[in-house]
Amino acid sequence: MKFGKRLMIAVVLMLAVGGTAVGIAKVKKPKADPEDRSNWVRKQIVGGPARNVILFVGDGMDESAITAARNYWLGANGRFAMDRMKMSGSITTYAVNELMDSKAPFYVTDSAASGTAWATGRKTGLFRISTAPFTGEAMPTIAELAHKNGYRTGDVTTDSVTGATPAVQMAHVRLRNCESPADEGVCGDDAKINGGLGSIAEQAADSDLDLIMGGGRSDFEKTITAGPDQGKTVLDSARRQGFDVVTDAAGLASYQGRKRLLGLFNGGGMTHEWSGQPAVETGAASQRCETGQRPAEQPSLATMTRSSIRFLNQRSKGKKKGFFLQVEGADPDKGAHRADPCWMMGGVVALNEAVKVGLEFARKSPRTLLIVTADHGQSSQIIPFTGADKTAILTTNEGSQLVLGYATSRSGDQEHAGIPVPIKAMGPQAANLMGLNNQTDIFKVITRALGIRR
Ligand code: MG
Ligand code: ZN
Numbered sequence: 001m002k003f004g005k006r007l008m009i010a011v012v013l014m015l016a017v018g019g020t021a022v023g024i025a026k027v028k029k030p031k032a033d034p035e036d037r038s039n040w041v042r043k044q045i046v047g048g049p050a051r052n053v054i055l056f057v058g059d060g061m062d063e064s065a066i067t068a069a070r071n072y073w074l075g076a077n078g079r080f081a082m083d084r085m086k087m088s089g090s091i092t093t094y095a096v097n098e099l100m101d102s103k104a105p106f107y108v109t110d111s112a113a114s115g116t117a118w119a120t121g122r123k124t125g126l127f128r129i130s131t132a133p134f135t136g137e138a139m140p141t142i143a144e145l146a147h148k149n150g151y152r153t154g155d156v157t158t159d160s161v162t163g164a165t166p167a168v169q170m171a172h173v174r175l176r177n178c179e180s181p182a183d184e185g186v187c188g189d190d191a192k193i194n195g196g197l198g199s200i201a202e203q204a205a206d207s208d209l210d211l212i213m214g215g216g217r218s219d220f221e222k223t224i225t226a227g228p229d230q231g232k233t234v235l236d237s238a239r240r241q242g243f244d245v246v247t248d249a250a251g252l253a254s255y256q257g258r259k260r261l262l263g264l265f266n267g268g269g270m271t272h273e274w275s276g277q278p279a280v281e282t283g284a285a286s287q288r289c290e291t292g293q294r295p296a297e298q299p300s301l302a303t304m305t306r307s308s309i310r311f312l313n314q315r316s317k318g319k320k321k322g323f324f325l326q327v328e329g330a331d332p333d334k335g336a337h338r339a340d341p342c343w344m345m346g347g348v349v350a351l352n353e354a355v356k357v358g359l360e361f362a363r364k365s366p367r368t369l370l371i372v373t374a375d376h377g378q379s380s381q382i383i384p385f386t387g388a389d390k391t392a393i394l395t396t397n398e399g400s401q402l403v404l405g406y407a408t409s410r411s412g413d414q415e416h417a418g419i420p421v422p423i424k425a426m427g428p429q430a431a432n433l434m435g436l437n438n439q440t441d442i443f444k445v446i447t448r449a450l451g452i453r454r
Contacts, residue, residue, distance in 0.1 A: 037086075044087055050369040050428040050449035052322035053146075054309070054358045055118075055442070056082075058351045059111055059165055060333030060344075060378035062421050068341060068380055068404060069348035072289070075398035080352040081359055082372045085424035089434045091442070092420050093117075093376045098125025098133040107418040111333070112176040114375040114439060115168030119143070121443030129164060129173045129200065136189075138172035138197070142324060142443060145452045147208045152312045152323035155209055156304050158270045158350070159330035160216025162200040165375065169326055170212070171203035180219035181234065193226035204262075205229075205238035210323075211311055213263035213304050215270040217247065220262075238262050249299040252307055261311060265298045272331045273300075274346025279339040279390035279406045286393045286401060289342035301329055302353040309361050322368075324450065327354055336378035337413040339406040341392045344380060362427060369427040369449045371442065377417030379408040 058065070070078055095113035097106035106126065109117075116124045116131075120139035124132060130139050143153040157166040162179035173196075178187035180201045190196035197203050201219040204212055220234040229237040235245060243262040246252050252263055274289040294300065299307070305327050312323035331347025355372055362368040381388065381404065388405025396402050408415040423442070425433045429449040433441070 041086065044426070045431045046428045047431075048428050049367070049451050050322075051367040052313075052316075052365060053324045053369045053446050053449055054361075054371070055324075055326045055446065056351060056355050056358065056370070056372040057115075057165060057326065057328045058332045058348060058372075058374045059159070059328060059330045060336050060376060060416065061329070061348060061351065061374035062377040062417070062419060064380045064382060065332045065336065065344055065348055065374075065378060066422065068382055068402060069345035071382070071400070071402050072341075072345050072394055072396045073349055075396065076400075080348075081356045082352050082424055085370070085372060085426050087426060087430045087434055088422060088424045090420035090436045091373055091423050092436065092438050094123075094418065096123050096125045096133045098128075103133070108416050109376050109418075110164070110176075110416065111375050112164040112168065115165050117439035118442040119168040121440045121447070123440060127174070127176050129167045129171050129176055130169075131172050131174060136174055140454070141169045142446055142452075143169035143209060143326070144207075145447065145454060146324040146450055149450065149452045150319070150321040151450060152210045152316045152321075153208070154211035154308045154312050154323065154325040155213075156211075156301070156308050156326065157214035157328035157330055158272075158301050158347070159214055159328060159334075160219060160269050161204060161212050161214040161264065162216045162219045163214075163269065163328075163330060165328045165330065166212070166214060166326070167200045167204075170207040170209055171200040172197055173200060173203075176200075179216075180222040181224050182222045184225065191226075192224065198224075198227070201234045202237065205234050205241055205243070209260070210315065211261045211263075211308055211325075212243075213252075213261070213265070213308060214328075215264065215266035215268055217264035218267040220264060235264075248297040249303065250297070252299055252303070255307075263299075263304070269330060269334070270298050271295060272335065272343045272346055273350045274342040276340065276342030276394075277392065279341070279392035279404060281390055284386055284391040284393050286395050287342075288395055289346065291346065293346070300353065301327070301350045302357050305354040305357045309357065313361075313365075321450075322365075324446070327358075329354065332374070333378060336380050336406075339379065339390050339392065339414050341380060341394060341404050344378075359426075367428060369425065369429055369446070371423065371425045371430075371433065371446075373423040373442070374421035377419040377421060379406050379414035379417065381405045381407070
């Protein structure tokens with residue numbers, strides 16, 4: 001009886017505790033809060049290897065440039081596709097102060113030193129293309145290492161393909177202006193005739209890249225002065241070394257060849273998308289940008305990106321390794337140098353269109369690491385009223401006045417700025433780019449994602 005009573009009490013207690021536990025679970029279970037993105041963010045954190053990496057770079061595309069373009073085109077509450085990439089951070093962009101014979105930082109970089117930092121993982125001096133400061137040693141780039149490790153590689157820009165940003169993946173020179181064999185004086189020891197690797201155009205032709213696209217055809221029409229292709233144009237040298245050449249949008253769209261591809265769609269840099277009035281010192285009047293300025297025979301950055309992804313993806317189909325593709329939109333920088341907000345903002349919108357193409361691909365190929373970043377700050381500031389050195393005023397699509405001030409130089413072109421630039425990423429290893437990082441960390445993240453061995 002005593003035992004039975006105890007058992008009964010125990011059973012009652014168990015039921016009570018159990019019942020209470022069930023009751024608590026019912027009462028305390030949190031409801032799914034649609035505003036709480038914690039689980040969504042957790043799902044975005046993906047480790048492990050990537051099959052493909054696409055690196056989008058807006059030259060000079062700092063937060064001011066993005067915000068000006070967002071205000072003008074979509075409104076202050078609008079969002080670009082790249083804005084929706086929530087794994088984001090900032091990147092410090094300084095160079096090495098080699099010009100002052102110092103290993104200390106120079107706080108405002110140019111595109112050459114900047115690109116070298118992410119392409120090679122090492123900081124360098126201004127104007128250098130993937131060469132070490134002081135020693136001039138050629139430093140291997142992501143594209144070169146990816147090729148050696150069995151990946152397909154591509155390099156796309158709206159600039160000349162001999163511009164600093166595309167060049168950092170495929171060339172090694174002391175001075176970025178050593179673009180063609182006609183620049184022998186600038187090239188110095190880098191010239192082939194002096195025993196160097198040659199100008200950027202020559203090194204592009206000699207490179208292992210599977211695909212190179214952008215402007216800069218005139219650099220490839222120059223004659224090579226030394227080496228196995230002496231007397232030939234750089235274009236002929238590229239063809240001899242396995243490139244097919246296309247020169248307009250129709251040629252690109254209909255290309256069915258099996259060779260490597262060199263697309264050169266304009267003599268110099270490609271035509272910018274939007275135009276308008278540059279900022280002025282006095283009497284700025286409100287304006288709207290003229291869109292659609294790029295001639296149809298030049299493919300858009302989005303079109304070049306779509307063609308490149310298809311090309312590289314087809315050629316890596318059935319293989320273990322995918323591809324590395326760098327895509328540059330050069331116009332945010334080119335416009336801002338000229339204090340020309342329409343030129344700049346059209347470049348941001350064009351790059352965002354290219355990013356959309358990347359996002360579309362990454363949805364189907366989730367083992368793709370997508371990165372969107374810039375290479376340095378620029379000159380545009382969103383200010384409340386006219387009053388800076390130079391001012392431009394725009395009537396935005398939502399009907400407000402956007403005032404942009406330019407005051408980074410009193411003579412000639414506007415200058416770069418030393419602020420960190422935004423970075424947004426998605427896919428394997430993207431979480432490693434959150435918060436504040438150095439440009440050289442981009443190299444580390446990409447090479448780790450691709451499992452590259454040096
Ligand atoms: Mg550039
Ligand atoms: Zn610049």
